[in-house]
Amino acid sequence: MDSRTGLPTVGMVGGGQLARMTHQAAIALGQSLRVLAEHPDDSAALVAPDVSLGSHLDLAALREFAARCDVVTFDHEHVPGDHIRSLAAGGHTVYPSAEALRYAQDKAVMRQRLSDLGIPVPRYLVVPSDDVTGPDEVVDRVTAFGRDAGWPVVVKTARGGYDGRGVWVVRDADAVRDLVTGFEPVPDLVLEELVPLSRELAAVVARSPFGQAAAWPVVETVQEDGICVEVVAPAPELPEDRAAAATRLALTVAHRLDVVGVLAVELFDVPVSSAAPDGLQVNELAMRPHNSAHWTMDGSVTGQFEQHLRAVLDYPLGRTDAVAPWTVMGNVLGGPADGPGAAVSLDERVHHLAARFPDVKVHLYGKGYRPGRKLGHVNVCGSDLAELRRRARLSAQWLGDGVWADGWSSDEAATAEAGGDR
Amino acid sequence: MDSRTGLPTVGMVGGGQLARMTHQAAIALGQSLRVLAEHPDDSAALVAPDVSLGSHLDLAALREFAARCDVVTFDHEHVPGDHIRSLAAGGHTVYPSAEALRYAQDKAVMRQRLSDLGIPVPRYLVVPSDDVTGPDEVVDRVTAFGRDAGWPVVVKTARGGYDGRGVWVVRDADAVRDLVTGFEPVPDLVLEELVPLSRELAAVVARSPFGQAAAWPVVETVQEDGICVEVVAPAPELPEDRAAAATRLALTVAHRLDVVGVLAVELFDVPVSSAAPDGLQVNELAMRPHNSAHWTMDGSVTGQFEQHLRAVLDYPLGRTDAVAPWTVMGNVLGGPADGPGAAVSLDERVHHLAARFPDVKVHLYGKGYRPGRKLGHVNVCGSDLAELRRRARLSAQWLGDGVWADGWSSDEAATAEAGGDR
Ligand SMILES: Nc1ncnc2c1ncn2[C@@H]1O[C@H](COP(=O)(O)OP(=O)(O)OP(=O)(O)O)[C@@H](O)[C@H]1O
C-alpha cells in the first residue's frame, strides 16, 4: 500500500512497451507502476519514475522487487517458473501464477494440456530434446511425422520463440536436415501439421482472482513473415456462433488454467471438422496484455492495460464494449536501415502523419530503431472498414519506413484527409 | 531533441494533475514529459521520471529547466510574465507567450481587452488598488457601481483566484464593508454585474503556432459553491447557432490573443440583448488544459492533453469529434474529514465503484486528501444522458465522500448495474 496515495502498488517485471502502456493506465487509477527493467533505456523505464534495474532471471532481484509491491505481474513470459514459485512461497502475490504461466511459456506443455481439456489444437507431436540422441534422430522424427500428418510440417521450439522466431515450415526431409543442423544444441521441439487456416483470430479476455472474467470482441490478426502487422476489431464477417465459440473457448482456458490478468488466445479459423467442431483451433496463449488487444486502448470502453491492472488488483473488471463499429490497429515495424525514408526523423514522421490523418491515434514505445523491431502501433476507429484499414496500413508503414506506400507527399497535398465518420 | 527517442522534449512548469495527465498523453507520442514541480509528492511528480524540483517563481530554476526542454508550457497561470519574457528573450520556446497568458492571469486586463475586441462580457469596472486610498474608498466605488449596475455586485480579485476563491457576491453596502475590511492589503479588483445567466458553458479550442485551430463541442459546466462539479458534452439543448457562435468566439479569442495550446473560454448563457447579441458573455479564459475539457480524455477522438502537446510542438492537431452521443464528467472533491464515509479507504472506493458501474472511467490524481480538494474526476459516455449524469454524480461523490448518495450498498447488491448502451 502506497502511504502517499492509499492505493496498492503493482509491480511489473520487464520494462518493455507493455509495461510502458500499463504505467499509462496505472496513472488514471491513481497509481504509478513499479517496474523491474534490465536497462535504463527500456521502453517503460523512460516514462515511469519507480524503476529498479535488474534481471528477471535473478531471483534476488525479483525478491527485492516483490518486497516493495502489493502485486507482481509480468511484461513478458521469460521469468522462470521456479523463481515465481519462490516469490509465492515467500508470501508475495504474483499473477499469473507459475502454474498458469507455464502454458504460455512452453508450447509443448500447452499443447498437451489443451488436448487433455478437449480444446481443439492442430495435430502435433512433442519431441523433447532429451528423448533424441542427436540431430539425425530429430530428422527421423520429423520425417515420420510428415509422412503421417502430411507435409509441410511446422517445427517450433517449445520455449523462447516470439514474433515467428522459433517457428519454421519445412517441406521435406532435406529441409528438415538443413534446419536441424543449425540447432546447437537441439531444443525441445513441437511438430505440427501446417493448418489449412483461412485466417487468424484472437479471443482476448481478462480474469480476476475472484473469478470474474470479461471478454473483448474477437478480432482478426494479420501476420506477415510470422509477425503481427494488423488487427481488425471485431473480426470481419465472423459468424456470431463462431465468435461466441471463440469467446467461450478463451473463457474456458482462463478458468481451467486459473489465469489471472489478460489472456490472449491465438486462434486459427479453419473448416469445421471433427478436429475443429467450431471451426477453430488454438495456436498459442499469452498471459499478459497482448498485441492483438492494442486496439482496445482507443477502441474499447476499457483498454487491456487498465483491465490487466484491475484483474491483478482483484478489482471488478471494466466494460469491454467497442466504442466504434470498427477499430483497426497497425503495428509500426522499423523499416530497412538503408531504405529511401531512413533519413526522415521520427519527429517528422509523427508530424506528417498528424497532418495527413488527424484521426489516427499514435502509440510510440520510445525504443531505439532497428529494422523489423516493433516501435509502436496506430489505432483508428470508425465505420468504413476499408478506409480504416487503408489508413492504419499507410500510417504504420510511414512511421516505420519514412515512406508513404501510396506515394503521398506533404508538399503536394498540404491538407488533411477528412476523417472517417463514426 | 531527446537523443534516445529522436523526439523533442516538452517541459511543463507545475506538477499538478494537468501535468500528470499531460505526461500520460506524452507517453503515447513516444515522449516523456519533463516537469518542474514544487514538491516530490506533487501529482505529476508521482508518475513522471524526469522531475526537477523548484519554484515557478524562481527565474534561475525556470532558466535551468527551460535549457533542457525544446518547448516550455504550463500546468497553471502563476508564472510571472516577466519570467516568461526572460525565458523567451533567452531563446527558449515558451507557449503560451507572456503576452497571451496575461489575459488568463489578470481578470482586469482580460475584461478590458475582450471589450476592446468587441467580445461580449458582463458589465464591469476595474478598481486598481493604487487608485484607491483605502478600504473606505473601495466601499464607495462598489456602492456606486451597485447603484448604477444594480445589486448584487460580484467582486473579484483581478489575480490569483481559482475555484471561486477570490469571487464574492455582495448584496448591499454593508456587505461590501464586511468584505473589504477583510482585505489586507486591498488587491486590484474587478466589479461585475451579477449576470442573470441560465447556465454556464465552455468553448474549448486548441491552436498551434502555425495558426491551425481545432474546437471540441461546446459543453455545459455546472458549478456548486463556485467550483465546477459536472460537465456535460455536448451542452444539452444548445441551439446550433448559439453553439456555433460560442465556438467562433473561442476561435476569435485564440487568434486575436495569439494563444498557443489549449484555450478554454468560460461562458455565460444569457438572454439575447445588445450586450449579448448571441446570448453569450465571456466569464474567463484559461490557457492550458482545463477542467471543462477533462471529458475529452474518454469522450473525444483526441483528448485535450494530447492536443495541448500537439499544439505546443506545432504538430497538426487531432480530430475533436465526440466518440459517443454524450459524455458526462464528474469532479471528485474530497468530502468532509469527519463524514460518515471518511474511514472508507480510496482503494475500497475504487473497488466498489468498479463493482457498481463498470462503464465509468476513473482518473485519480494521487493527491493527498483534503476536504473540497479536487482529487480526480470520472467520465462516462453513452446515449442516455439522464442515466449518465446519475452515474457520474454518484460515482464522483462516492469517490470523494465514501458515501453513495442514494444509499446503495455493495452488501445488498453485489451485481453491477448494466452499462448504458452506446
Ligand atoms: N501449425 C501451424 N499451421 C499454420 N500456421 C502456423 C502454425 N503454427 C504457427 N503458424 C503461423 O506462424 C505464426 C507464429 O507462430 P506462433 O504464434 O506459434 O509463434 P510465436 O513466435 O510464438 O509468435 P508470437 O509473436 O505470437 O508469440 C502464427 O501466427 C501463424 O501465422
Ligand SMILES: Nc1ncnc2c1ncn2[C@@H]1O[C@H](COP(=O)(O)OP(=O)(O)OP(=O)(O)O)[C@@H](O)[C@H]1O
Ligand atoms: N459576473 C458574474 N455573474 C454571475 N456569476 C458569476 C459572475 N462571475 C463569476 N460568477 C460565478 O462564479 C464562478 C467563479 O467565477 P470565476 O470563474 O471568475 O472565478 P475563478 O475562481 O477564477 O474560477 P475558476 O475555478 O474557473 O478559475 C463562475 O463560474 C460563476 O458561477
Ligand SMILES: [Mg+2]
Ligand atoms: Mg503467436
Ligand SMILES: [Mg+2]
Ligand atoms: Mg472560472
